Amino acid sequence: MCQLLGMxxxxxxxxxxxxxxxxTRAAEHKDGFGxxxxxxxGVxxxxxxxxxxxxxxxxMVRRYPIKSDNVIAHIRKATQGHIALENTHPFMRELWGRYWVFAHNGDLKGFDPRLHGAFRAVGSTDSERAFCWLMQELAKxxxxxPSTPELTCTLRELLPTIARHGTFNLLLSNGQALWAHATxxxxxxxxxxxxxxxxxxDEDLSVDFGALTQPTDRVAVIATEPLTRDEPWTAFAPGELRVFVGGRTTD
Incomplete structure (x- = not known):
């Protein structure tokens, strides 16, 4: 399976x-990154x-001085779709005049929904099909x-339809919020x-966040497995959806 990182x-x-x-975990997840x-x-x-x-x-990304308030990253261990650029996460689409970005960890069996022209998969992954279907159904x-709470309610209705087909851990963002769902x-x-x-x-590297931050700063990090060994990571419950806004979870 793949691994996810969200901030x-x-x-x-x-x-x-x-x-x-x-x-550091890409030795086992070597089929692409994004x-x-x-x-x-912008994105x-x-x-x-x-x-x-x-x-x-x-x-280049490691050396690039990029700062952002919403980030999604992915390292791939292919289950469906050959190793190619078009099958590499994250995927991006436009809806309501904003970019949406999506990455998935899991394996969906038999998920082949009917997609109309506005949202069609370019590659051959189950992940991109799931993303296109979500965008299509949100638009419908x-x-x-909609507001972020309205989007959260709609996603809570839609995600179980996909999750019935297998493992469906995902990160989704429109730049205003970051949604995370786990099975x-x-x-x-x-x-x-x-x-x-x-x-x-997994590596001998540390950072003192106290020396780099302001008292008003707040940051939420989401990962497939805890990335640090001395911080209070909380596991998602199976089927749980959380939305993160302004560095904190609101649901």
Missing amino acids: NANTPTDVMFSFTGLA IAFFEDR RLFVDPHSALVSPVAE AHASV TALYWLERRHPFSAAHLA
Whole structure:
């Protein structure tokens, strides 16, 4: 299976510490990587079908001084769809004049919904089909641009339809909020004042967040497995959906 990383913050924040922890696991998840950074209404999207451990794109991302308040990253271990750029997460679509970004960890069996022209899969993954179907059904459900609570209610109705087909852990963002859903493994934490030091679980690297943050800063991090060994990660319950806004979970 793949691995996910999401970050939501109340101020543009550097995600490279967490991304380094995720990329360390790419020896086992070597079939591609991708990362999307929201900047206001725009998105910087970097994807490569090569492992994050050897990809020049991943190395460039590590050196790029990008700060964002919503980030989604993914390292792939292919289950459906061949190893190719069009099958590399995250995927992006436009809806209601905003970009939406989606990444999935899991394996969906027999999920082949009818998709209309506005939302069609480019690649051959179950993940992209699920994303296109979600965008299609969200567009059907709302006649005008909905609020974040309204979107959360609609997603809570739609996601079980897909989850019945297998493992469906996902991250979804429109730059205003970050939604995370788990059927199996997903964890989250909130970093807030007073900030402390953190150490990666899989690499000898640490950072003192207290020296890099302001007292008003707040950051939520979501990952398939805890990325650090000394922070209070909380496991999602099976079937749980959470929405993160301004660096905190609101549901």
